[in-house]
Amino acid sequence: MQYWIFKTEPSEFSIEDLKSKGKSGEEWNGIRNFQARNFLRDKVKSGDQVLIYHSSCKEIGVVGLAEVIKEAFIDKLAFDSNSKYYDEKSDPEKPRWYSVQIRWVKTFDKTISLQQIKNDNNLKETFLVKRSRLSVGEINQKQFERFLKFNSL
DNA sequence: GCCAACGTTGGC
DNA sequence: GCCAACGTTGGC
Numbered sequence: 001m002q003y004w005i006f007k008t009e010p011s012e013f014s015i016e017d018l019k020s021k022g023k024s025g026e027e028w029n030g031i032r033n034f035q036a037r038n039f040l041r042d043k044v045k046s047g048d049q050v051l052i053y054h055s056s057c058k059e060i061g062v063v064g065l066a067e068v069i070k071e072a073f074i075d076k077l078a079f080d081s082n083s084k085y086y087d088e089k090s091d092p093e094k095p096r097w098y099s100v101q102i103r104w105v106k107t108f109d110k111t112i113s114l115q116q117i118k119n120d121n122n123l124k125e126t127f128l129v130k131r132s133r134l135s136v137g138e139i140n141q142k143q144f145e146r147f148l149k150f151n152s153l
Numbered sequence: 154g155c156c157a158a159c160g161t162t163g164g165c
Numbered sequence: 166g167c168c169a170a171c172g173t174t175g176g177c
Contacts, residue, residue: 009175033160056175114176133159133174 003144004044005062005128006102007053007135015052015064018104025066025103029075030085032097036136041072041098043138050102051139051147053128054111061113062147070101108151122146 006028008014018026031037050066075097077083078090090096117123123146127137139147 007175035160060176131159132176135174 001141002043002045002048003051003139003141004039004048005051005053005126005137005139006066007055007128009056010054011057014054015066015104015107018052018066018102019107021104023103025069025101027075027099028102029077029097029099031075031099031136032085032087033133033135036134037097039136039138040100044068044071044100044136046071049105049144051144059111059113061111061117062108063111064107065105065148066102067105068100069103072098072100075099110151112147112150116150120146120150 010016013026028040031040046068048068050068051062052064052066053062054060074095075085077085078087078095078097079092080086081088085097087096114128117126118129122143123129126139126143127134131137
């Protein structure tokens with residue numbers, strides 16, 4: 001079991017949008033950063049736990065939990081010239097970008113704010129603080145449990 | 154809306 | 166393969 005944080009702008013796609021997709025979940029697509037892509041393509045596995053983080057919004061922070069229900073598959077938006085995620089350099093014979101499927105598990109009662117994360121000795125070591133441009137990143141079990149504990153406080 | 158940080162591109 | 170220029174992210 002591995003633990004991840006996926007970032008999203010709630011004005012584009014929020015945890016409530018994910019919740020509305022129900023058990024079949026939603027494709028996590030549009031990731032256009034190579035390191036994040038490598039995680040999605042090579043490391044993220046079915047059953048992995050995913051914390052959802054809202055960025056570029058009023059209440060920045062970790063807002064809930066999801067889980068992976070389908071491992072890496074090709075992100076077809078890269079081939080759609082009408083999509084904002086179109087990438088002319090992605091060759092259908094040799095796809096560049098990948099998605100995974102996740103489904104909503106729970107929405108936290110209260111957002112765990114970036115400020116709280118920065119103030120926590122354990123959580124301040126996460127990529128949310130250290131590598132703020134990365135949109136998909138791994139956290140360890142201890143950090144994951146710390147997030148859940150924050151929620152239950 | 155500003156701007157610092159930083160990932161990506163492309164010329165050499 | 167270096168690195169300057171460029172574009173984007175994301176907190177404030």
